[in-house]
Amino acid sequence: MFTGSIEHTATVSEVGEDFLRITLDPDLRPAVGGAVCLDGVRLTMQSAAPGEAIAAVTDETRRRTTLDRIAAGSSVHVELPLAIGDRIDGHLVQGHVDGVGKVLRVDDEPTGRRIWIKPGERLLARLVAKSSVALNGVSLTVAEVLKDRFSVVLVPHTLRRTNLGTLVAGDRVNLESDLLTRMARDGQGPALLRAVSQLPWVGYLSGSAGVQKAVAQIAAGGGVVVWDPKLEGEGDVVFAGERFRPQSMTFLLTQVCGHTTIPCAAEVLERLEIPRMPGEGDRQGTAMHVPVDLAAEAGTGVSAVERAATIRRLAAADAVPGDFLRPGHVFPLAARPGLLAERKGHTEATVALCTAAGLAPVGVCCEVMRPDGVMADAVDLEQFALRWELPMIGVDDLARWL
Numbered sequence: 432m433f434t435g436s437i438e439h440t441a442t443v444s445e446v447g448e449d450f451l452r453i454t455l456d457p458d459l460r461p462a463v464g465g466a467v468c469l470d471g472v473r474l475t476m477q478s479a480a481p482g483e484a485i486a487a488v489t490d491e492t493r494r495r496t497t498l499d500r501i502a503a504g505s506s507v508h509v510e511l512p513l514a515i516g517d518r519i520d521g522h523l524v525q526g527h528v529d530g531v532g533k534v535l536r537v538d539d540e541p542t543g544r545r546i547w548i549k550p551g552e553r554l555l556a557r558l559v560a561k562s563s564v565a566l567n568g569v570s571l572t573v574a575e576v577l578k579d580r581f582s583v584v585l586v587p588h589t590l591r592r593t594n595l596g597t598l599v600a601g602d603r604v605n606l607e608s609d610l611l612t613r614m615a616r617d618g619q620g621p622a623l624l625r626a627v628s629q630l631p632w633v634g635y636l637s638g639s640a641g642v643q644k645a646v647a648q649i650a651a652g653g654g655v656v657v658w659d660p661k662l663e664g665e666g667d668v669v670f671a672g673e674r675f676r677p678q679s680m681t682f683l684l685t686q687v688c689g690h691t692t693i694p695c696a697a698e699v700l701e702r703l704e705i706p707r708m709p710g711e712g713d714r715q716g717t718a719m720h721v722p723v724d725l726a727a728e729a730g731t732g733v734s735a736v737e738r739a740a741t742i743r744r745l746a747a748a749d750a751v752p753g754d755f756l757r758p759g760h761v762f763p764l765a766a767r768p769g770l771l772a773e774r775k776g777h778t779e780a781t782v783a784l785c786t787a788a789g790l791a792p793v794g795v796c797c798e799v800m801r802p803d804g805v806m807a808d809a810v811d812l813e814q815f816a817l818r819w820e821l822p823m824i825g826v827d828d829l830a831r832w833l
C-alpha cells in the first residue's frame with residue numbers, strides 16, 4: 432500500500448523485455464522481493480543496490496499502463512510501501528492502475544493548474560468529485576467529473592515536487608480511483624441510482640428522456656443550455672418568450688453575456704409587420720429582423736423589465752403591429768418553417784422547444800460567453816450548466832427527438 436504523497440523521482444536507465452532499471456536516491460532502499468510504486472504502477476523489486484534498482488515488468492502490466500511506452504531517460508515518480516505508523520499524507524493507493532487516461536487540456540488558473548483528463552468509460556463511473564484519484568501515482572483531489580472527462584487542480588507545491596507540471600494535451604497518464612470511494616460506491620449502487628434519479632436534472636442530458644426534461648424546463652419558464660457543435664460551435668441559454676421574466680433577462684445580461692435575440696416563427700414576424708434586416712446576413716444564415724421596443728413603455732426600452740415586457744408582447748397571441756416601435760432594443764430572428772429538419776440553428780431549436788412545451792413559438796436565446804470574452808466551448812458549457820443548475824442538451828438530440 433502507498434499514499435501518493437510523492438517525495439522522489441527516479442530515472443529509467445534501461446528498459447528490458449521484462450524489467451526496468453532505475454537510478455534513484457541512494458537513501459531510498461527498496462527491499463528485494465518487495466514492492467515499489469513507479470508512476471502509480473506497483474512493481475516487484477528484482478534487485479537493489481544503493482542508487483540503483485531493477486523492477487520486474489510483465490506484459491500484462493505494460494498493456495494496462497503507460498509503461499508500454501516508457502523509454503530510457505524517462506523520469507518517474509517513485510514511492511516505497513507504507514510501514515505501519517507512517518503518516519498517510521495522501522490517500523490509500525494500491526498501485527493497481529485502473530486504466531490509462533489522456534490529457535485533453537491544461538489550463539493555468541490564478542491559484543493552480545487545471546488538468547482535464549479523459550479516462551475510459553468504466554473508470555469515469557468510479558470517480559466522484561472531491562474524492563481522491565492517483566495520477567501517475569500522485570494523490571490528488573478530483574475537482575469535477577463531467578460526461579466524458581474529469582479535472583484535477585495542481586497547486587504550486589505539486590507542480591514543483593512532481594513531474595505532473597510537464598503534462599501537456601495528448602499525454603497519457605496512469606489512473607487509480609480511490610479505494611474507499613470504490614468500495615462505498617459498489618456497496619451503495621442501487622440506492623445511489625435511486626437517489627440520483629430523483630434529483631432535478633442539471634448538466635448534460637441526452638436522448639429522448641433528456642429532451643423531455645429540457646421541454647419540461649422550458650414549459651416551467653426555466654432556461655436550457657443548447658449546444659450547437661456544428662453550425663456555430665457555441666451554446667445558448669434558451670427560454671420561452673411567453674414565460675420570460677425580467678430576472679431571466681438580468682441573468683442573460685450579467686452571467687450569460689452573449690447577444691440576446693428572440694427566435695420567432697416566421698408567421699409571427701409577418702403578422703406583427705417586423706421586416707427582415709437588409710443585407711446578405713451573417714455567415715450562419717441567421718435571419719435577423721429589425722429590432723423593436725414596446726410602444727407602451729415610457730423608458731429607453733433597455734432595462735431588463737422593459738426588454739422582458741417587449742419579449743412577452745412578441746409572444747402574445749393578441750399582439751398587433753402597432754404595439755412595437757421600430758427600430759428598438761430587442762432583436763427578433765425568424766426560424767425556418769421546417770424548424771430543425773430544415774436548419775439546426777439556435778433559432779430553430781428555441782422555437783421548436785417552445786412549441787413542444789405548448790407555448791407560443793417565440794423564445795429567447797443568448798450565447799454563453801466566458802468572463803475573458805471567449806465563447807464558451809463544450810466543457811465550459813457543462814460547467815456553466817452545473818453551476819447554474821440548468822439542463823444542457825445538444826441540438827442534434829433536439830432535432831432527433833422533438
Ligand SMILES: O=C(CO)[C@H](O)[C@H](O)COP(=O)(O)O
Nearest residue numbers: 667690692715717776777778
Ligand atoms: O446569431 C445569433 C444572434 O446573435 C446567435 O448566434 C443565436 O445563437 C441564433 O442564431 P443561430 O440560429 O444561427 O444559431
